[in-house]
Amino acid sequence: MIIISLILLQGCSQISHIDKNPLVEKILNENDSYFYLDTSEYPANDPALPVGIFDSGTGGLAVLEVILNLDNFNNETHEFMESGDGRPDFEKEYFIFLADQANMPYGNYSRENNTALLKEHIIKDTQFLLDRKYYLQVQDRHPRFDKDPVKTIVIACNTATAVGKEDVDAFMERAGLEVKVIGIIDAAVEGALDMFAVHEDGTIAVMATAGTVASGGYPGAIEQRKKEKQLKGRILVFQQAGVGLAGAIDGSPEFIDPAADHPRAEYKGPSDKNSELPLRLSILSRYPFNWGDNNMLYNGDKENPTHLQINSVENYIAYHLVSLLENILHSPQPEKLKALLLACTHYPFYREVFRQKLVELRNY
Incomplete structure:
Protein backbone atom coordinates (compact mmCIF):
# COMPACT_ATOMS: atom_id res chain seq x y z
CA MET A 1 0.00 0.00 0.00
CA ILE A 185 23.58 9.48 -3.04
CA ASP A 186 25.22 6.45 -1.41
CA ALA A 187 23.15 4.01 -3.47
CA ALA A 188 24.00 5.80 -6.73
CA VAL A 189 27.70 5.95 -5.90
CA GLU A 190 27.76 2.25 -5.05
CA GLY A 191 26.22 1.38 -8.41
CA ALA A 192 28.70 3.54 -10.33
CA LEU A 193 31.78 2.15 -8.59
CA ASP A 194 30.57 -1.42 -9.08
CA MET A 195 31.30 -0.87 -12.78
CA PHE A 196 35.04 -0.49 -12.13
CA ALA A 197 37.60 -3.27 -11.84
CA VAL A 198 40.18 -2.84 -9.08
CA HIS A 199 42.82 -1.18 -11.28
CA GLU A 200 40.53 0.32 -13.92
CA ASP A 201 40.73 4.00 -14.87
CA GLY A 202 37.72 6.01 -15.97
CA THR A 203 35.38 8.93 -15.45
CA ILE A 204 32.15 9.14 -13.50
CA ALA A 205 29.93 11.99 -14.65
CA VAL A 206 27.23 13.44 -12.42
CA MET A 207 24.29 15.27 -13.99
CA ALA A 208 22.53 17.05 -11.15
CA THR A 209 20.81 20.23 -10.03
CA ALA A 210 22.91 23.28 -9.23
CA GLY A 211 22.28 22.69 -5.53
CA THR A 212 23.55 19.12 -5.60
CA VAL A 213 26.62 20.13 -7.62
CA ALA A 214 27.41 23.03 -5.27
CA SER A 215 27.18 20.76 -2.23
CA GLY A 216 30.02 18.52 -3.45
CA GLY A 217 28.08 15.55 -2.12
CA TYR A 218 28.78 13.21 -5.01
CA PRO A 219 32.55 13.76 -5.43
CA GLY A 220 33.03 13.38 -1.68
CA ALA A 221 30.96 10.21 -1.51
CA ILE A 222 32.70 8.71 -4.55
CA GLU A 223 36.15 9.37 -3.10
CA GLN A 224 35.22 7.91 0.27
CA ARG A 225 33.57 4.80 -1.16
CA LYS A 226 36.44 4.29 -3.61
CA LYS A 227 38.83 4.04 -0.66
CA GLU A 228 36.50 1.69 1.20
CA LYS A 229 36.26 -0.59 -1.85
CA GLN A 230 40.06 -0.37 -2.28
CA LEU A 231 39.83 0.62 -5.93
CA LYS A 232 43.29 1.52 -7.25
CA GLY A 233 42.48 3.05 -10.64
CA ARG A 234 42.43 6.72 -11.58
CA ILE A 235 38.75 7.60 -11.28
CA LEU A 236 37.83 11.15 -12.24
CA VAL A 237 34.56 12.85 -11.34
CA PHE A 238 32.94 15.57 -13.45
CA GLN A 239 29.74 17.33 -12.51
CA GLN A 240 27.29 19.13 -14.77
CA ALA A 241 24.61 21.36 -13.27
CA GLY A 242 21.58 20.65 -15.43
CA VAL A 243 20.18 24.15 -15.04
CA GLY A 244 16.75 24.39 -16.63
CA LEU A 245 16.34 20.67 -17.27
CA ALA A 246 14.16 19.89 -14.26
CA GLY A 247 12.25 23.11 -14.92
CA ALA A 248 11.68 22.09 -18.53
CA ILE A 249 10.46 18.66 -17.40
CA ASP A 250 8.02 20.41 -15.07
CA GLY A 251 6.95 22.79 -17.85
CA SER A 252 8.24 25.94 -16.15
CA PRO A 253 7.74 28.92 -18.52
CA GLU A 254 11.15 30.27 -17.54
CA PHE A 255 12.69 27.39 -19.46
CA ILE A 256 10.15 26.05 -21.94
CA ASP A 257 6.96 27.06 -23.74
CA PRO A 258 5.51 24.55 -26.23
CA ALA A 259 3.35 27.27 -27.77
CA ALA A 260 6.25 29.63 -28.52
CA ASP A 261 7.56 30.11 -32.04
CA HIS A 262 10.13 32.86 -31.45
CA PRO A 263 12.64 33.83 -28.70
CA ARG A 264 11.01 34.88 -25.42
CA ALA A 265 11.97 37.72 -23.05
CA GLU A 266 11.19 35.68 -19.91
CA TYR A 267 13.43 32.78 -20.95
CA LYS A 268 16.26 31.95 -18.48
CA GLY A 269 17.81 28.86 -20.04
CA PRO A 270 20.95 28.37 -22.16
CA SER A 271 21.39 30.89 -24.95
CA ASP A 272 24.04 32.58 -27.04
CA LYS A 273 23.07 35.69 -25.04
CA ASN A 274 23.38 34.08 -21.60
CA SER A 275 26.92 34.36 -20.25
CA GLU A 276 26.16 32.05 -17.29
CA LEU A 277 24.62 29.36 -19.51
CA PRO A 278 26.32 29.94 -22.85
CA LEU A 279 25.08 28.14 -25.92
CA ARG A 280 28.26 28.30 -27.95
CA LEU A 281 27.64 29.10 -31.59
CA SER A 282 31.24 28.08 -32.39
CA ILE A 283 30.37 24.43 -31.67
CA LEU A 284 26.71 24.60 -32.65
CA SER A 285 27.03 21.63 -35.01
CA ARG A 286 28.19 19.42 -32.14
CA TYR A 287 24.94 19.75 -30.21
CA PRO A 288 22.59 16.94 -31.32
CA PHE A 289 19.60 19.26 -31.28
CA ASN A 290 16.20 18.49 -32.71
CA TRP A 291 15.39 21.65 -34.66
CA GLY A 292 11.85 20.74 -35.69
CA ASP A 293 8.52 21.74 -34.14
CA ASN A 294 9.95 24.88 -32.52
CA ASN A 295 12.20 22.79 -30.27
CA MET A 296 14.80 25.52 -30.85
CA LEU A 297 13.78 29.18 -30.95
CA TYR A 298 15.93 31.76 -32.73
CA ASN A 299 16.03 34.82 -34.93
CA GLY A 300 17.45 34.66 -38.43
CA ASP A 301 18.04 31.34 -40.16
CA LYS A 302 19.25 27.99 -38.83
CA GLU A 303 22.69 28.37 -40.41
CA ASN A 304 23.30 31.72 -38.72
CA PRO A 305 20.90 32.01 -35.76
CA THR A 306 20.83 34.68 -33.06
CA HIS A 307 19.03 34.83 -29.71
CA LEU A 308 19.06 31.04 -29.72
CA GLN A 309 16.89 29.39 -27.03
CA ILE A 310 16.20 25.76 -26.12
CA ASN A 311 12.54 24.80 -26.13
CA SER A 312 12.34 21.05 -25.47
CA VAL A 313 13.45 18.61 -22.78
CA GLU A 314 15.31 16.58 -25.41
CA ASN A 315 17.40 19.59 -26.41
CA TYR A 316 18.16 20.52 -22.79
CA ILE A 317 19.58 17.03 -22.40
CA ALA A 318 21.64 17.44 -25.59
CA TYR A 319 22.98 20.80 -24.40
CA HIS A 320 24.05 19.58 -20.98
CA LEU A 321 25.62 16.38 -22.30
CA VAL A 322 27.75 18.33 -24.78
CA SER A 323 28.72 20.82 -22.06
CA LEU A 324 29.74 17.90 -19.86
CA LEU A 325 31.75 16.21 -22.61
CA GLU A 326 33.49 19.49 -23.44
CA ASN A 327 34.64 19.79 -19.82
CA ILE A 328 35.90 16.21 -19.81
CA LEU A 329 37.61 16.50 -23.20
CA HIS A 330 39.49 19.68 -22.31
CA SER A 331 40.62 18.50 -18.88
CA PRO A 332 44.23 17.42 -18.23
CA GLN A 333 44.65 13.71 -19.00
CA PRO A 334 40.99 12.87 -19.53
CA GLU A 335 39.75 9.33 -18.95
CA LYS A 336 36.98 7.49 -20.78
CA LEU A 337 33.44 8.08 -19.56
CA LYS A 338 32.45 4.97 -17.64
CA ALA A 339 29.26 6.00 -15.85
CA LEU A 340 26.73 8.82 -15.96
CA LEU A 341 24.70 9.36 -12.80
CA LEU A 342 21.32 11.02 -13.32
CA ALA A 343 21.44 12.72 -9.94
CA CYS A 344 18.05 14.38 -9.96
CA THR A 345 14.85 12.39 -9.58
CA HIS A 346 13.34 14.21 -12.57
CA TYR A 347 16.00 12.95 -14.95
CA PRO A 348 15.37 9.16 -14.95
CA PHE A 349 11.98 9.73 -16.57
CA TYR A 350 14.05 10.63 -19.66
CA ARG A 351 16.68 7.90 -19.33
CA GLU A 352 16.01 6.67 -22.87
CA VAL A 353 16.63 10.15 -24.27
CA PHE A 354 19.90 10.29 -22.34
CA ARG A 355 20.89 6.91 -23.81
CA GLN A 356 19.96 8.01 -27.33
CA LYS A 357 21.95 11.24 -27.08
CA LEU A 358 24.97 9.44 -25.63
CA VAL A 359 24.89 7.04 -28.57
CA GLU A 360 24.84 10.02 -30.92
CA LEU A 361 27.79 11.52 -29.03
CA ARG A 362 29.83 8.34 -28.52
CA ASN A 363 32.59 9.52 -30.88
CA TYR A 364 32.71 13.04 -29.45
Whole structure:
Protein backbone atom coordinates (compact mmCIF):
# COMPACT_ATOMS: atom_id res chain seq x y z
CA MET A 1 0.00 0.00 0.00
CA ILE A 2 1.21 3.51 -0.80
CA ILE A 3 0.06 6.78 0.71
CA ILE A 4 1.09 9.81 -1.33
CA SER A 5 1.00 13.27 0.21
CA LEU A 6 1.33 16.49 -1.78
CA ILE A 7 1.46 19.07 0.97
CA LEU A 8 2.09 22.69 1.82
CA LEU A 9 4.47 22.84 4.76
CA GLN A 10 3.97 25.74 7.13
CA GLY A 11 6.33 28.46 8.22
CA CYS A 12 9.47 30.10 6.85
CA SER A 13 11.75 30.93 9.77
CA GLN A 14 15.47 30.61 9.00
CA ILE A 15 17.41 27.92 10.87
CA SER A 16 21.05 27.40 11.68
CA HIS A 17 22.98 24.60 13.36
CA ILE A 18 20.84 21.70 14.56
CA ASP A 19 21.72 22.31 18.25
CA LYS A 20 20.57 25.94 18.08
CA ASN A 21 17.76 25.40 15.65
CA PRO A 22 14.49 27.12 16.65
CA LEU A 23 12.45 24.73 14.50
CA VAL A 24 14.01 21.73 16.22
CA GLU A 25 13.22 23.34 19.58
CA LYS A 26 9.58 23.64 18.52
CA ILE A 27 9.49 20.01 17.42
CA LEU A 28 11.10 18.57 20.54
CA ASN A 29 10.28 20.96 23.38
CA GLU A 30 7.32 23.25 22.67
CA ASN A 31 4.19 21.17 23.14
CA ASP A 32 1.93 24.07 22.11
CA SER A 33 3.57 24.21 18.66
CA TYR A 34 1.97 22.60 15.62
CA PHE A 35 5.32 20.92 14.94
CA TYR A 36 5.64 19.37 18.41
CA LEU A 37 6.48 15.66 18.38
CA ASP A 38 6.33 13.63 21.59
CA THR A 39 9.31 11.37 20.97
CA SER A 40 8.88 9.63 24.33
CA GLU A 41 5.88 7.79 22.89
CA TYR A 42 7.37 7.03 19.50
CA PRO A 43 6.68 3.39 18.53
CA ALA A 44 10.32 2.43 18.09
CA ASN A 45 11.34 -0.76 16.30
CA ASP A 46 7.80 -1.60 15.18
CA PRO A 47 8.15 -3.61 11.93
CA ALA A 48 4.52 -2.91 11.04
CA LEU A 49 5.19 0.79 10.53
CA PRO A 50 5.49 2.18 6.99
CA VAL A 51 8.62 3.34 5.19
CA GLY A 52 8.64 7.09 4.63
CA ILE A 53 10.01 8.62 1.42
CA PHE A 54 10.26 12.31 0.62
CA ASP A 55 11.27 14.47 -2.31
CA SER A 56 10.71 18.06 -3.35
CA GLY A 57 8.22 16.88 -5.97
CA THR A 58 6.82 13.83 -7.67
CA GLY A 59 10.16 12.96 -9.29
CA GLY A 60 10.90 10.84 -6.23
CA LEU A 61 8.21 8.44 -7.39
CA ALA A 62 10.93 7.07 -9.69
CA VAL A 63 12.82 6.00 -6.55
CA LEU A 64 9.66 4.50 -5.07
CA GLU A 65 9.07 2.59 -8.31
CA VAL A 66 12.53 1.02 -8.09
CA ILE A 67 11.92 0.03 -4.47
CA LEU A 68 8.54 -1.51 -5.28
CA ASN A 69 10.00 -3.56 -8.15
CA LEU A 70 13.20 -4.63 -6.41
CA ASP A 71 13.72 -8.40 -6.43
CA ASN A 72 17.20 -9.36 -5.26
CA PHE A 73 16.39 -11.55 -2.26
CA ASN A 74 14.57 -14.74 -1.40
CA ASN A 75 11.54 -13.55 0.55
CA GLU A 76 11.47 -16.70 2.69
CA THR A 77 15.15 -17.10 3.60
CA HIS A 78 16.15 -13.42 3.10
CA GLU A 79 19.25 -14.60 1.26
CA PHE A 80 20.62 -12.60 -1.68
CA MET A 81 19.59 -13.94 -5.09
CA GLU A 82 20.96 -12.20 -8.17
CA SER A 83 17.92 -13.15 -10.25
CA GLY A 84 15.46 -12.84 -7.37
CA ASP A 85 12.62 -15.20 -6.52
CA GLY A 86 9.92 -13.64 -8.67
CA ARG A 87 8.42 -11.76 -5.73
CA PRO A 88 9.08 -8.10 -4.90
CA ASP A 89 11.38 -7.82 -1.90
CA PHE A 90 9.12 -5.26 -0.23
CA GLU A 91 5.79 -6.89 -1.08
CA LYS A 92 4.64 -6.80 2.56
CA GLU A 93 5.71 -3.22 3.24
CA TYR A 94 3.70 -0.08 2.79
CA PHE A 95 4.96 3.38 2.09
CA ILE A 96 4.15 7.02 2.74
CA PHE A 97 5.46 9.30 -0.01
CA LEU A 98 5.74 13.03 0.64
CA ALA A 99 6.12 15.44 -2.27
CA ASP A 100 6.87 18.94 -0.99
CA GLN A 101 5.58 20.62 -4.13
CA ALA A 102 4.91 23.89 -2.31
CA ASN A 103 8.65 24.45 -1.92
CA MET A 104 10.05 22.80 -5.04
CA PRO A 105 12.49 22.65 -6.70
CA TYR A 106 15.04 22.07 -3.96
CA GLY A 107 17.86 22.31 -6.49
CA ASN A 108 17.42 26.08 -6.88
CA TYR A 109 17.99 27.14 -3.27
CA SER A 110 21.79 27.23 -3.46
CA ARG A 111 21.65 29.45 -6.55
CA GLU A 112 19.60 31.89 -4.47
CA ASN A 113 22.04 31.59 -1.54
CA ASN A 114 19.25 30.25 0.65
CA THR A 115 20.35 26.81 1.79
CA ALA A 116 19.24 27.67 5.34
CA LEU A 117 15.62 27.73 4.17
CA LEU A 118 16.15 24.48 2.29
CA LYS A 119 17.47 22.85 5.46
CA GLU A 120 14.29 23.99 7.21
CA HIS A 121 12.12 22.34 4.58
CA ILE A 122 14.08 19.10 4.98
CA ILE A 123 13.57 19.07 8.75
CA LYS A 124 9.85 19.74 8.22
CA ASP A 125 9.66 16.87 5.74
CA THR A 126 11.20 14.67 8.41
CA GLN A 127 8.82 15.91 11.10
CA PHE A 128 5.81 15.23 8.88
CA LEU A 129 6.84 11.62 8.29
CA LEU A 130 7.53 11.04 11.99
CA ASP A 131 4.29 12.63 13.19
CA ARG A 132 0.73 11.35 13.12
CA LYS A 133 -1.03 14.61 12.31
CA TYR A 134 -1.77 16.06 8.90
CA TYR A 135 -4.35 18.14 7.05
CA LEU A 136 -6.29 16.26 4.40
CA GLN A 137 -7.25 19.45 2.55
CA VAL A 138 -6.02 23.04 2.59
CA GLN A 139 -9.33 24.37 3.90
CA ASP A 140 -9.45 21.99 6.89
CA ARG A 141 -9.44 23.89 10.19
CA HIS A 142 -8.19 20.99 12.30
CA PRO A 143 -5.62 18.28 11.60
CA ARG A 144 -6.23 14.55 11.56
CA PHE A 145 -4.20 12.13 13.67
CA ASP A 146 -4.65 8.81 11.90
CA LYS A 147 -1.40 8.75 9.90
CA ASP A 148 1.16 6.18 11.00
CA PRO A 149 4.66 7.37 11.88
CA VAL A 150 7.47 5.74 9.92
CA LYS A 151 10.19 3.27 10.83
CA THR A 152 12.65 4.33 8.11
CA ILE A 153 13.09 7.48 6.03
CA VAL A 154 14.40 7.47 2.47
CA ILE A 155 15.50 10.87 1.17
CA ALA A 156 14.65 10.46 -2.51
CA CYS A 157 16.07 13.86 -3.43
CA ASN A 158 19.73 14.26 -4.36
CA THR A 159 19.89 17.88 -3.22
CA ALA A 160 18.14 17.14 0.07
CA THR A 161 20.53 14.25 0.68
CA ALA A 162 23.59 16.35 -0.10
CA VAL A 163 22.48 19.43 1.85
CA GLY A 164 20.40 18.02 4.69
CA LYS A 165 21.02 14.36 5.49
CA GLU A 166 23.58 15.18 8.17
CA ASP A 167 21.04 17.50 9.78
CA VAL A 168 18.38 14.78 9.71
CA ASP A 169 20.82 12.29 11.25
CA ALA A 170 21.70 14.84 13.95
CA PHE A 171 18.01 15.47 14.59
CA MET A 172 17.36 11.75 15.06
CA GLU A 173 20.26 11.52 17.49
CA ARG A 174 19.09 14.50 19.50
CA ALA A 175 15.50 13.21 19.53
CA GLY A 176 16.68 9.79 20.65
CA LEU A 177 14.92 8.08 17.75
CA GLU A 178 16.26 4.89 16.20
CA VAL A 179 14.86 5.68 12.77
CA LYS A 180 17.17 4.74 9.91
CA VAL A 181 17.75 7.54 7.38
CA ILE A 182 18.84 6.51 3.88
CA GLY A 183 20.06 9.02 1.32
CA ILE A 184 19.96 8.47 -2.41
CA ILE A 185 23.58 9.48 -3.04
CA ASP A 186 25.22 6.45 -1.41
CA ALA A 187 23.15 4.01 -3.47
CA ALA A 188 24.00 5.80 -6.73
CA VAL A 189 27.70 5.95 -5.90
CA GLU A 190 27.76 2.25 -5.05
CA GLY A 191 26.22 1.38 -8.41
CA ALA A 192 28.70 3.54 -10.33
CA LEU A 193 31.78 2.15 -8.59
CA ASP A 194 30.57 -1.42 -9.08
CA MET A 195 31.30 -0.87 -12.78
CA PHE A 196 35.04 -0.49 -12.13
CA ALA A 197 37.60 -3.27 -11.84
CA VAL A 198 40.18 -2.84 -9.08
CA HIS A 199 42.82 -1.18 -11.28
CA GLU A 200 40.53 0.32 -13.92
CA ASP A 201 40.73 4.00 -14.87
CA GLY A 202 37.72 6.01 -15.97
CA THR A 203 35.38 8.93 -15.45
CA ILE A 204 32.15 9.14 -13.50
CA ALA A 205 29.93 11.99 -14.65
CA VAL A 206 27.23 13.44 -12.42
CA MET A 207 24.29 15.27 -13.99
CA ALA A 208 22.53 17.05 -11.15
CA THR A 209 20.81 20.23 -10.03
CA ALA A 210 22.91 23.28 -9.23
CA GLY A 211 22.28 22.69 -5.53
CA THR A 212 23.55 19.12 -5.60
CA VAL A 213 26.62 20.13 -7.62
CA ALA A 214 27.41 23.03 -5.27
CA SER A 215 27.18 20.76 -2.23
CA GLY A 216 30.02 18.52 -3.45
CA GLY A 217 28.08 15.55 -2.12
CA TYR A 218 28.78 13.21 -5.01
CA PRO A 219 32.55 13.76 -5.43
CA GLY A 220 33.03 13.38 -1.68
CA ALA A 221 30.96 10.21 -1.51
CA ILE A 222 32.70 8.71 -4.55
CA GLU A 223 36.15 9.37 -3.10
CA GLN A 224 35.22 7.91 0.27
CA ARG A 225 33.57 4.80 -1.16
CA LYS A 226 36.44 4.29 -3.61
CA LYS A 227 38.83 4.04 -0.66
CA GLU A 228 36.50 1.69 1.20
CA LYS A 229 36.26 -0.59 -1.85
CA GLN A 230 40.06 -0.37 -2.28
CA LEU A 231 39.83 0.62 -5.93
CA LYS A 232 43.29 1.52 -7.25
CA GLY A 233 42.48 3.05 -10.64
CA ARG A 234 42.43 6.72 -11.58
CA ILE A 235 38.75 7.60 -11.28
CA LEU A 236 37.83 11.15 -12.24
CA VAL A 237 34.56 12.85 -11.34
CA PHE A 238 32.94 15.57 -13.45
CA GLN A 239 29.74 17.33 -12.51
CA GLN A 240 27.29 19.13 -14.77
CA ALA A 241 24.61 21.36 -13.27
CA GLY A 242 21.58 20.65 -15.43
CA VAL A 243 20.18 24.15 -15.04
CA GLY A 244 16.75 24.39 -16.63
CA LEU A 245 16.34 20.67 -17.27
CA ALA A 246 14.16 19.89 -14.26
CA GLY A 247 12.25 23.11 -14.92
CA ALA A 248 11.68 22.09 -18.53
CA ILE A 249 10.46 18.66 -17.40
CA ASP A 250 8.02 20.41 -15.07
CA GLY A 251 6.95 22.79 -17.85
CA SER A 252 8.24 25.94 -16.15
CA PRO A 253 7.74 28.92 -18.52
CA GLU A 254 11.15 30.27 -17.54
CA PHE A 255 12.69 27.39 -19.46
CA ILE A 256 10.15 26.05 -21.94
CA ASP A 257 6.96 27.06 -23.74
CA PRO A 258 5.51 24.55 -26.23
CA ALA A 259 3.35 27.27 -27.77
CA ALA A 260 6.25 29.63 -28.52
CA ASP A 261 7.56 30.11 -32.04
CA HIS A 262 10.13 32.86 -31.45
CA PRO A 263 12.64 33.83 -28.70
CA ARG A 264 11.01 34.88 -25.42
CA ALA A 265 11.97 37.72 -23.05
CA GLU A 266 11.19 35.68 -19.91
CA TYR A 267 13.43 32.78 -20.95
CA LYS A 268 16.26 31.95 -18.48
CA GLY A 269 17.81 28.86 -20.04
CA PRO A 270 20.95 28.37 -22.16
CA SER A 271 21.39 30.89 -24.95
CA ASP A 272 24.04 32.58 -27.04
CA LYS A 273 23.07 35.69 -25.04
CA ASN A 274 23.38 34.08 -21.60
CA SER A 275 26.92 34.36 -20.25
CA GLU A 276 26.16 32.05 -17.29
CA LEU A 277 24.62 29.36 -19.51
CA PRO A 278 26.32 29.94 -22.85
CA LEU A 279 25.08 28.14 -25.92
CA ARG A 280 28.26 28.30 -27.95
CA LEU A 281 27.64 29.10 -31.59
CA SER A 282 31.24 28.08 -32.39
CA ILE A 283 30.37 24.43 -31.67
CA LEU A 284 26.71 24.60 -32.65
CA SER A 285 27.03 21.63 -35.01
CA ARG A 286 28.19 19.42 -32.14
CA TYR A 287 24.94 19.75 -30.21
CA PRO A 288 22.59 16.94 -31.32
CA PHE A 289 19.60 19.26 -31.28
CA ASN A 290 16.20 18.49 -32.71
CA TRP A 291 15.39 21.65 -34.66
CA GLY A 292 11.85 20.74 -35.69
CA ASP A 293 8.52 21.74 -34.14
CA ASN A 294 9.95 24.88 -32.52
CA ASN A 295 12.20 22.79 -30.27
CA MET A 296 14.80 25.52 -30.85
CA LEU A 297 13.78 29.18 -30.95
CA TYR A 298 15.93 31.76 -32.73
CA ASN A 299 16.03 34.82 -34.93
CA GLY A 300 17.45 34.66 -38.43
CA ASP A 301 18.04 31.34 -40.16
CA LYS A 302 19.25 27.99 -38.83
CA GLU A 303 22.69 28.37 -40.41
CA ASN A 304 23.30 31.72 -38.72
CA PRO A 305 20.90 32.01 -35.76
CA THR A 306 20.83 34.68 -33.06
CA HIS A 307 19.03 34.83 -29.71
CA LEU A 308 19.06 31.04 -29.72
CA GLN A 309 16.89 29.39 -27.03
CA ILE A 310 16.20 25.76 -26.12
CA ASN A 311 12.54 24.80 -26.13
CA SER A 312 12.34 21.05 -25.47
CA VAL A 313 13.45 18.61 -22.78
CA GLU A 314 15.31 16.58 -25.41
CA ASN A 315 17.40 19.59 -26.41
CA TYR A 316 18.16 20.52 -22.79
CA ILE A 317 19.58 17.03 -22.40
CA ALA A 318 21.64 17.44 -25.59
CA TYR A 319 22.98 20.80 -24.40
CA HIS A 320 24.05 19.58 -20.98
CA LEU A 321 25.62 16.38 -22.30
CA VAL A 322 27.75 18.33 -24.78
CA SER A 323 28.72 20.82 -22.06
CA LEU A 324 29.74 17.90 -19.86
CA LEU A 325 31.75 16.21 -22.61
CA GLU A 326 33.49 19.49 -23.44
CA ASN A 327 34.64 19.79 -19.82
CA ILE A 328 35.90 16.21 -19.81
CA LEU A 329 37.61 16.50 -23.20
CA HIS A 330 39.49 19.68 -22.31
CA SER A 331 40.62 18.50 -18.88
CA PRO A 332 44.23 17.42 -18.23
CA GLN A 333 44.65 13.71 -19.00
CA PRO A 334 40.99 12.87 -19.53
CA GLU A 335 39.75 9.33 -18.95
CA LYS A 336 36.98 7.49 -20.78
CA LEU A 337 33.44 8.08 -19.56
CA LYS A 338 32.45 4.97 -17.64
CA ALA A 339 29.26 6.00 -15.85
CA LEU A 340 26.73 8.82 -15.96
CA LEU A 341 24.70 9.36 -12.80
CA LEU A 342 21.32 11.02 -13.32
CA ALA A 343 21.44 12.72 -9.94
CA CYS A 344 18.05 14.38 -9.96
CA THR A 345 14.85 12.39 -9.58
CA HIS A 346 13.34 14.21 -12.57
CA TYR A 347 16.00 12.95 -14.95
CA PRO A 348 15.37 9.16 -14.95
CA PHE A 349 11.98 9.73 -16.57
CA TYR A 350 14.05 10.63 -19.66
CA ARG A 351 16.68 7.90 -19.33
CA GLU A 352 16.01 6.67 -22.87
CA VAL A 353 16.63 10.15 -24.27
CA PHE A 354 19.90 10.29 -22.34
CA ARG A 355 20.89 6.91 -23.81
CA GLN A 356 19.96 8.01 -27.33
CA LYS A 357 21.95 11.24 -27.08
CA LEU A 358 24.97 9.44 -25.63
CA VAL A 359 24.89 7.04 -28.57
CA GLU A 360 24.84 10.02 -30.92
CA LEU A 361 27.79 11.52 -29.03
CA ARG A 362 29.83 8.34 -28.52
CA ASN A 363 32.59 9.52 -30.88
CA TYR A 364 32.71 13.04 -29.45
